[in-house]
Amino acid sequence: MSDSLLTFYSLSAILALLPIFIFILxxxxxSKPRLNLPPGNMGWPFLGETIGYLKxxxxxxxxxxxxxxxxxxxxxxxxxxxxxxAIVSADAGLNRFILQNEGKLFExxxxxxxxxxxxxxxxxxxxxxxxxxxxVISLNFLSHARLRTHLLKEVEKQxxxxxxxxSQNSIFSAQDEAKKFTFNLMAKHIMSMDPGDIETxxxxxxxxxxxxxxxxxxxxxxxxxYRKALKSRSIILKFIEGKMEERVRRIQEGNESxxxxxxxxxxxxxxxxxxxxxxxxxxxxxxAGHETSSVAIALAIYFLPGSPQAIQQLREEHREIARAKxxxxxxxLTWDDYKRxxxxxxxxxxxxxxxxxxxxxxxxxVKDVSYKGYDxxxxxxxxxxxxxxxxxxxxxxxxxxxxxxxxxxxxxLGIPLATN
Ligand code: HEM
Numbered sequence: 001m002s003d004s005l006l007t008f009y010s011l012s013a014i015l016a017l018l019p020i021f022i023f024i025l026x027x028x029x030x031s032k033p034r035l036n037l038p039p040g041n042m043g044w045p046f047l048g049e050t051i052g053y054l055k056x057x058x059x060x061x062x063x064x065x066x067x068x069x070x071x072x073x074x075x076x077x078x079x080x081x082x083x084x085x086a087i088v089s090a091d092a093g094l095n096r097f098i099l100q101n102e103g104k105l106f107e108x109x110x111x112x113x114x115x116x117x118x119x120x121x122x123x124x125x126x127x128x129x130x131x132x133x134x135x136v137i138s139l140n141f142l143s144h145a146r147l148r149t150h151l152l153k154e155v156e157k158q159x160x161x162x163x164x165x166x167s168q169n170s171i172f173s174a175q176d177e178a179k180k181f182t183f184n185l186m187a188k189h190i191m192s193m194d195p196g197d198i199e200t201x202x203x204x205x206x207x208x209x210x211x212x213x214x215x216x217x218x219x220x221x222x223x224x225x226y227r228k229a230l231k232s233r234s235i236i237l238k239f240i241e242g243k244m245e246e247r248v249r250r251i252q253e254g255n256e257s258x259x260x261x262x263x264x265x266x267x268x269x270x271x272x273x274x275x276x277x278x279x280x281x282x283x284x285x286x287x288a289g290h291e292t293s294s295v296a297i298a299l300a301i302y303f304l305p306g307s308p309q310a311i312q313q314l315r316e317e318h319r320e321i322a323r324a325k326x327x328x329x330x331x332x333l334t335w336d337d338y339k340r341x342x343x344x345x346x347x348x349x350x351x352x353x354x355x356x357x358x359x360x361x362x363x364x365x366v367k368d369v370s371y372k373g374y375d376x377x378x379x380x381x382x383x384x385x386x387x388x389x390x391x392x393x394x395x396x397x398x399x400x401x402x403x404x405x406x407x408x409x410x411x412x413l414g415i416p417l418a419t420n
Contacts, residue, residue: 035375038087040069040078048080059299059356060400062388066090075388076374082111082362086381087374090388092395094371098363098384103128106382109364113218117210117229118287119280134281137273141266148335150261151189156333158185161195178297182290183207190263190282191243203239206232207286214287237279244268244278292357299355300347303402310347310404317343346407354402356387 043049049065057063062070069077075091089095098106107127115125123134142151162181166172183204184195193200213229220227247264250256256265263285267278304311321337360383369376376382391399396406 035377036373037377038076038078038374039073040088042078042080042085044080046080046083048083048086050081050083053079053081059359059387060354060391062090062385062391066385066388070388076371081381081383084381085377086383087365087376088360088383088385090385090392092389092392095384095386095389097371098382101369102363105365105367105369106363107366108362109381110362111218113226114214116218117214117226117233118284119233119276121277121280122284123281123288124284134277137267137271137281138285140270141263152333152335152338154185154188158188158195174301175294175298178294178301179290181297182294186286186289188262190286191240192262192264199239203236206235206239207290210236211287211291233283236283240264240279240282241275244275295357296348296351296355299357300351303351303354304347307402307404310402313343314347317341342408343404346404346411349407350402350404353390353396354400356390359387360385 041049043052052065055063055065057065061067069079069088070090076087076089076094079086079088081088089098102108108124108131109127110124115122118124121130121134123131123138126134158181161184162177166177180195184200187193187195187200187203193203210229210232213225213227213232216225216229218226220230243264247268251265251268263282264278267273267281271278273281304314318341321340325331325337363382363384365376365378365380365382368378389395393399397403
């Protein structure tokens with residue numbers, strides 16, 4: 001048979017079958033129940049509305065994109081973000097519903113690039129049983145008892161170290177100092193590393209490069225921040241692995257130092273995680289603890305000068321505790337002292353509310369979900385926007401106003417912070 005005859009027969013067959021295909025497609029569409037998706041705009045193919053959604057904005061606002069979308073579609077809307085169809089929720093009720101149904105209707109679903117840089121065993125990437133196991137290991141290490149006995153003492157020590165390094169009337173960057181303090185605290189708790197030691201400073205340098213890449217576009221090309229971060233990640237992991245091998249040797253020889261009561265020792269003794277899993281756990285804990293806490297501390301320093309009355313009340317609360325300790329001859333800060341810092345806790349809550357250190361979370365629906373008449377299809381991305389709840393005027397009176405005293409009233413009413 002000639003080529004042209006073959007082409008003719010093939011085309012005729014396709015044309016003959018076409019109406020049947022179209023008929024099947026229409027039938028399929030008709031047999032599917034119509035979904036009641038929230039209103040919204042899916043934007044451009046593939047990119048969707050991601051660029052507008054990620055456009056930088058002040059932490060104390062929800063940004064222009066969110067404002068416009070809420071005004072147009074309401075607090076629950078559909079979009080296409082991070083390459084996937086998504087439901088965005090600025091609704092306190094839906095956010096609570098999502099978090100309460102973690103593992104049942106929804107699961108963690110961060111973009112794939114996060115796994116590439118934080119590691120496939122990072123808690124932000126894991127789901128299911130492995131996620132639960134990693135969480136249990138971390139929470140057992142950070143137990144209430146340990147917080148009381150170890151963490152508080154170390155917080156006091158590291159704070160004094162930073163404060164004493166400031167000379168009178170000198171200018172300093174609150175963000176840099178907060179990062180230094182938090183890194184030193186985390187390095188001590190994770191691997192018993194001391195501030196100022198050569199290896200601590202080297203690790204800090206690599207960590208800074210690593211962090212720049214975590215928050216950059218995931219482009220693995222020569223010269224990009226992401227490529228440099230991947231290189232720093234390998235150096236950091238090699239460093240932690242070296243520490244691990246040294247520690248294992250000492251544990252086997254019964255030559256442990258009592259000082260090394262840290263996360264590394266804890267996982268080596270109380271878990272059967274592989275080396276790769278331990279490395280990712282340690283790096284992701286360093287990241288989770290450092291980035292959030294340092295930004296929160298810097299934000300408190302930023303907000304407080306706007307409320308001299310709050311500074312005055314903070315000073316009085318701390319002076320009162322110091323006076324009482326002097327009378328009893330106590331020197332170190334205790335858990336009871338910490339519990340007595342009621343107004344300080346209000347300042348922390350208000351900083352976290354207005355500062356929105358973590359603005360939204362990444363989740364995915366693992367089943368078809370229905371919420372207040374809207375359908376959320378299985379597999380769709382779901383983004384609970386915590387910041388929108390923190391800045392909602394129907395929940396917080398004058399939400400843009402730094403007002404720590406609101407927490408005295410809210411605590412009486414039993415209202416928790418969404419980031420808790
Ligand atoms: C102001 C300080 C902090 C804020 C605002 C904060 C906020 C958050 C938020 C919103 C999440 C949920 C992420 C999600 O589920 O998608 C989270 C998870 C997590 N945070 Fe923090 N965090 C802070 C400090 C810390 C510290 C100091 C540590 C560790 C030492 C830490 C370790 C973790 C870990 C391990 C997770 C993952 C938990 C899991 O997936 O089960 N965080 N944090």
